[in-house]
Amino acid sequence: MSGFTQFIAFASAARHRSFAHAGRELGITASTVAKRILRLEEQLGVKLFHRTTRQVTLSSDGEALYARCEKILADIHELETLAAGTHGEPRGELRINAPITYGKHVVLPAVSRLLQAHPDLSADVRLTDQLCDVIKDGIDAAVRIMPLIDSRLASKRIGWQHLVVCGSPDYLARRGKPKHPAQMDGHAFIVFRVPTSGRERPLQFSVDGEVLELHPRYRMLIDDGEGMVESACHGTGLIQVPDYMAAESIGSGRLVEVLRDFRPPPLPVSIVWPGNRLLPARVRLLIDALSSGADQPNRTANPRAADSGSLAM
Template identity: 50%
Template sequence: MSGVQKFLSFAQAARRGSFAEAARDLGSSPSTVAKSIARLEAELGVKLFHRTTRRVSLTDDGERLYRRCERVLAEVEDLQAEAAGVRAAPSGTLRIDLPITYGRRIVMPLLGQLLRQHPDLKLDVRLQDGYADLVREGLDMAVRVGALQDSTLVARRIDWQQLVIVASPDYLAAHGTPWRIDDLARHAAVTFRLPSSGRSRPWQLRQGRRAVVLHPEPRAQVNDGEGMVAAAVLGLGLAQVPDYMVSDELSSGRVVEVLPAHRPAPMPINLVMPSSRLMPPRVKATLDVLDGLRKRQA
């Protein structure tokens, strides 16, 4: 068995947490995968997995090895496939991480279009608002909103997110419409509960060229953007949400925007990928489709 195959078996078992599942992915048998990994452990002189009767998990040494080899192995797989002439068209599984609402409303229709164009392509979509480690989780790409923190990733802007403050007509009829930023202090607020800290996400506004940050006391705190929109429609208070999340409600009049002149600067929405000189056809095809979002903003 080649050295590359040993590392492929190791990486797939690390991703799946199971020798049996790794074997199915690789078109092999569980015993072959287990023997391959045992040989690798013997050659390296370290234990890579904690084993139980049903699952396996990485040891500290296994975790370090996985982080170092994951992207290299992905490139080797792509080179092998290209050399065999099987990558002329996008194929295989595209693994992508998306923010929940933006992913569901904006990106998923484009990915559906991508699959219709390329019948040999499959999707593994992760919808979450947390932070995904692309290398550790074996992801091809992720969509992230706002300033980027990880300088090791390749980023490509595909869209903008504009925050708006909205309220129901009934709420404004009962409590008045705010005309200045200072007016917000006397209004009920529906805020987003940050998953990392449990605190409310501050409101972002702009006074002329100056950015303004407010920390309203929430009447209702919600850990889901669409839940915040529902709360605003019910008249529970003012909510600040991305414009794409509330477009239907604004069009129907179920909510109205307040203080539009004080919208904050829009935040970039980026497609990020691990740094690599290779771009598999499945990734290039996805970039081409998502570039439509950027062209829409031009």
């Protein structure tokens, strides 16, 4: 097809918002990407990008063309997958999106093992607590820690995320262990600030079958879950974080869980992917790796709790 490489260059640059990144993805120079896009603009008679010295952004015409290009390229990829067989040796680039901390603790170890086992596989891992549009952004698979509402996506549950309240042994020796959420007066708290809203995340507890939210006065406010864990280990105060985040510190004795019987209902952790496409072998491999349980970190789950949920930190 005449000019097909120009559309491929455009779609890659639009997806990454970068000529340089597109060049690396396609194995060509950034200047070659720019030349192909310029020729495409001349042929179509429209401006596809707004360019500055620091960034490139899509124009309204570029946005419309990108949406069509991604659909067409996805259809072509599906035909290639069908021809090669969806259960063949995984190859190509696996594009993954996941929340930052869950990605570090769970996804990256799994992906690293997959790359070691399959030499023709590469990965583009995007760790962010901002929700992406899986289809528009060209993502093969994404991890979601929340109920799923996008009907365009297929999904499989890969785990549950529980919230745990912890403090250091030194802190609890000084302040005492609370036996009930109502006994939190006099305790210091390290509270999570939600990056997307800037608001403080309330503490959540299950009391008599209902979810109770508390908004304690904080001693420290922080927008990083791992930083909360480290601060708690130094005796600053109590934290409430996802179980996988505190598991190592609890296992080593640096933190002690309290109020176990009042854990709030957990959230489902799922892997999602575009539901209207054939499933490439590389995506199937990732789904199997994450859902097998072998790549989950040590859990501190309440044995009385049913398998359940997660918080994106």
